[in-house]
Structures are given as structure tokens and as C-alpha cells.
Amino acid sequence: MIQCFLGATLRSVVIKFDEEESYMAHLFSSITRLCPELEDFQIQSVLEEPSLAYTAALSNLVSGLPKLRVLAITSWQPSEELVAHLGSLPTLEEWAYFELPDYPHPERLRSLDAFVNALLTHPSAKSLSTLAITETPTPDVTTNHHNAESVAFFLFRKFFKLPAIESLELTVPILSSLDDSWLEEASSAWPRLSTLELRGEGPPMMTLQGLVPLLKNCAHLEHLRVSAVWKPFDTTGLRNCSNFKIQEMRIGNLVVAKPVVAVFRCLLLLFPVINEVVNQAPGASEDRRWMRLKTLIEESRGTNTGDEEDGGGEATD
Structure with a gap:
């Protein structure tokens, strides 16, 4: 039924599915044959272990689209040969979700x-x-x-x-x-x-x-x-x-x-309007130097929340 929508004038195809279906490999071969002018090809899926048939059919499809401009495929690991092919494809402008x-x-x-x-x-x-x-x-x-x-x-x-x-x-x-x-x-x-x-x-x-x-x-x-x-x-x-x-x-x-105060002064010289710094490192909230610097930044902008996260003032400076 899906193939009824395929044709030589089609420029964009977006496919969304949660699990691999048996007809996908056949659909890919049909797209290659029926849509030579395809420029935008996207697949949004969650496949932990795509089958060899699925991967091979998808690779054949992508390599057979000479006018491809946008490519976005999740759950896909292309071969080095296909990467090289796409790297030399002059029409390609956007490639997302490369794994x-x-x-x-x-x-x-x-x-x-x-x-x-x-x-x-x-x-x-x-x-x-x-x-x-x-x-x-x-x-x-x-x-x-x-x-x-x-x-x-x-x-x-x-x-x-x-x-x-x-x-x-x-x-x-x-x-x-x-x-x-x-x-x-x-x-x-x-x-x-x-x-x-x-x-x-x-x-x-x-x-x-x-x-x-x-x-x-x-x-x-x-x-x-x-x-x-x-x-x-x-x-x-x-x-x-x-x-x-x-x-x-x-x-x-x-x-x-350390000293943390000296770090703070250098930071303000480089970034005079800095309002917030977020340290995403694991355990950052237990790092006394970091928490002291965070407090200094908040105080300098009048945004101190009053939390006692620094745990002890300048003992670590």
C-alpha cells in the first residue's frame, strides 16, 4: 500500500516506525527504483540490532540516490565505503544522526x-x-x-x-x-x-x-x-x-x-556579564572550591539564593 505513494516526481520521504518490519527491505528497494529524483530521505526509528537484510537494503538505497541533499537516519551504522561515497556526493548538504x-x-x-x-x-x-x-x-x-x-x-x-x-x-x-x-x-x-x-x-x-x-x-x-x-x-x-x-x-x-577568589577575578575580567556557570561534572555539588566559586558568581550578580552549599566559606581558597 505504501508503494502507491512512490513515484518519479517524489522529492522527500520520511519514515517513522518503532520496530523493524519484514517489508522494510522490499520498500527500500522500491524507493531506489521508483524515486530517482529523491532529495530528502529520513528514517526515525529505534532499532537495537537491525537485521543484515535491513542494513544491506538501506545501504543500497542510500548509495543509489544521486541527488540526495538531506539524509537523517537513526539506528544506522554505515560502512566506511558508504561514508566515503557520501563524502564525495556533491549534492549532500545535511547529514544527521550518523553513528x-x-x-x-x-x-x-x-x-x-x-x-x-x-x-x-x-x-x-x-x-x-x-x-x-x-x-x-x-x-x-x-x-x-x-x-x-x-x-x-x-x-x-x-x-x-x-x-x-x-x-x-x-x-x-x-x-x-x-x-x-x-x-x-x-x-x-x-x-x-x-x-x-x-x-x-x-x-x-x-x-x-x-x-x-x-x-x-x-x-x-x-x-x-x-x-x-x-x-x-x-x-x-x-x-x-x-x-x-x-x-x-x-x-x-x-x-x-585555588585560590578561588583569584579564579573568580580572572573569570569576571574575561566575562564581565556572566550570570551563571553550571558544572555538569559528577559530584560537582560536593566540590567545595566549585561551590565557593558558584557562590561568588551569584553574589556578584545579586542572585544568591541563600543556599549554604559551599559548606564552609573560604577554607579551601
Whole structure:
């Protein structure tokens, strides 16, 4: 019955279902045959383990759409060959819900690297303005291997070849191995940057001072959420680095060094209108330095709720 709606003039197909049906593979082959002009193809489903027949039929369908412009498929792990094909497809403008194969570490990094390489070969790479990548952590993924820092730096420096980036959101465990030098390069590579979100697993290496180049070079920066160690630094001679657009930050992993009051002063110099900082790290509410900084921020804006969360004043400063 569904095939009655298919035809040569159809430009968009959106399919929604909860469980895999036996007819889906046949439907996919019909779409390839009957809809050569299809530009927008989307599937919204929740499949824990798609069958081989389903995956093969879906891959054949996607690879057989030469005019594909928008692709959004949940619960799907395309092969590296198909990733490369899509990376070279000149019509493709939007690709959502891409899932890397659930390989053990470091094979997951190699898969991510293959995806980035394919992305860089796409004809629209030079004009790509928005990119979001999320890697779901698994128990075998760790950033504590001997060359994590060099692997992360090499992999994520490739993003600087995307000169038009305005919004970059990355949630990848190994991101915590990047340091301030990456932020400095990012500030030069993306002058139109308005949103930057970096969230890794484990102790971060970036610092509060590392944000200075971004504030100097990226005049459009409005959303900044970077896991980092906030420690005080020498602000003597610091000029033209205050951001008056950012009023709140939600940070995946924030580590506060001491003295906390000095950290607070550096923070206000960089972000004079900051109203709220949310530390999303596990156990943040039990971190006395963080709770002390949170209280100072609230008091500076007259929004102190009166909660006694800091648990003891400046004993940790």
C-alpha cells in the first residue's frame, strides 16, 4: 500500500516506525527504483540490532540516490565505503544522526578519523558552518593511554581545514587530551565562530587562560562550553579580551583550582556579564572550591539564593 505513494516526481520521504518490519527491505528497494529524483530521505526509528537484510537494503538505497541533499537516519551504522561515497556526493548538504560503529578503542578513533577524512573531501567542506559530533562512551574507552594527547591533537587539528565553521559541538572522550594550543589554533582558523562546545571524559587539560585567544579573535562568540581547569593567571597587560555576549556557561567537566577568589577575578575580567556557570561534572555539588566559586558568581550578580552549599566559606581558597 505504501508503494502507491512512490513515484518519479517524489522529492522527500520520511519514515517513522518503532520496530523493524519484514517489508522494510522490499520498500527500500522500491524507493531506489521508483524515486530517482529523491532529495530528502529520513528514517526515525529505534532499532537495537537491525537485521543484515535491513542494513544491506538501506545501504543500497542510500548509495543509489544521486541527488540526495538531506539524509537523517537513526539506528544506522554505515560502512566506511558508504561514508566515503557520501563524502564525495556533491549534492549532500545535511547529514544527521550518523553513528560510528561500536568498535573497541582505539578502533573507534580510526572510524572517527575515516569520517573526518571523508568529510574534508566533500565539495561543500569549505562552506560547512555547523558541525556536531557525539561519541557515546563505553566502558572500554579510556583517554589514559600513552599517546592520547598526540592522537587527539592530530585528529582534531583536521577540523581546522573547515574554514567556515561557526558552530562546533564535540562530545568525544579523548577531547580531554587537548590543551590550550588547540584553542589558540581554533581562534585563528574560525574567526566567525559563535558556538564552541567541547566535552571529553577524564581530567581536562585546557585552562581558563586558554580561552583568551578565542575572546580576542572571535568577535561573534556567544556560546562557550569547554571542559577545562580554571586556575588563576597573570592578567597584567591583558587587553581586548572581554566578552560581553556570554552570560551563562554549562560545562561538562569544570575543575576549579585555588585560590578561588583569584579564579573568580580572572573569570569576571574575561566575562564581565556572566550570570551563571553550571558544572555538569559528577559530584560537582560536593566540590567545595566549585561551590565557593558558584557562590561568588551569584553574589556578584545579586542572585544568591541563600543556599549554604559551599559548606564552609573560604577554607579551601
